[in-house]
Amino acid sequence: MNTNSNGYTLVYATIMVVVVALLLAFVSSGLKETQNANVKLDKKKQILSSLDVNTEGxxxxxxxxxxxxxxIVVNSKGEILSETKEEAFDINVKKELSKKLEERHIPLYIAEVDGKTKYIIPLRGTGLWGPIWGYLALDDDKNTVFGTYFSHEAETPGLGANITDAPFQKQFIGKHILNDKDEFVSIAVMKAGKIATNREQVDAISGGTITSKGVEDMLSNCIGQYEEFLQHTTIGGTN
Known part of the structure; x- marks a missing residue:
């Protein structure tokens, strides 16, 4: 073959394009698998953080x-739709929250800490500049907060971003989401000096009023989805 001909050049260029495309597709596939694995691992760490389990190292x-x-996966009626750990883990909470309440399939994680059952609820809401999210763990009474984990995408450093700090999160421990009449009321996040009516409260972040309000709304909206389950549904053991 005449290597100086236009035909040879065209064939050579075509082969190189195909080879490079295949190599890029292979690399991209490998990177995507690694990225997906890292996302899943980070999610597991966040869930464990709500139980105050240290995953560092x-x-x-x-x-x-x-x-x-x-x-498990439940609906707003408290009905259990699935008891498969993997199915619950893979649910896209953001996508479910975009649906009508009665159409949602929402995940719940059941943990065991020192022989006692904990119920972990995924949270997602909106702060000042973007999404906020987290997990809230309840004791086996399905009422008392055992622990929390909050994070954000773009809240202001030193202000709203402080929802990730331990002093803010630890305020929720021991608080109750039901009132004395066993009605769901969630937990208020209040400015200093302000008192919530008929529900327990924590202090808002100084200078982070909108983000704090976002946390309050997130708790009310997300935990509220599980009201029927938390108050009326019982399940088997955690094994």
Missing amino acids: QDADALYDQYIKKG
């Missing part, structure tokens, strides 16, 4: 399997 996958005994 630890095998988070193993810790997740150790503490998270079951994952």
Whole structure:
């Protein structure tokens, strides 16, 4: 073949384009798998953080399997739709929240800490500049807060971004989401000096009023989806 001909050049260029495209597709596929694995691992760490489980330098996958005994999917009526841990884990909470309440399939994680059952609720809401999210763990009475984890995409450093800090999050421990009449009322996030009516409260972040309000709304909206389950549904053991 005449290597100086236009035909040879065209064939060579075509082959190189195909080879490069295949290599890029292979690399992209490998990177996507790694990225997906990292996203799942980070999610497990966040869930464990709501139980105050330290994953730093630890095998988070193993810790997740150790503490998270079951994952279930429920609807707003409190009906259990699935008891498959993997199915619950893979649910896109953001997508479900965009649906009408009666159409949602929402995940719940059931953990065991020191022999006691904990119920972990995924949270997602809106702060001042973008999405906020987290997890809230309840004791086996389905009322008392055992722990929380909050994070954000773009809140202001030193202000709204402080929802990730321990002093803010630890305020929720021991608070109750039901009132004395066993009615769901959630937890208020109030400015200093302000008193909530008929529900327990924590202090808002100084200078982070809108983000704090976003956390309050997130708790009310997300926990509220599980009201029927928390008050009326019982399930089997966590094994």
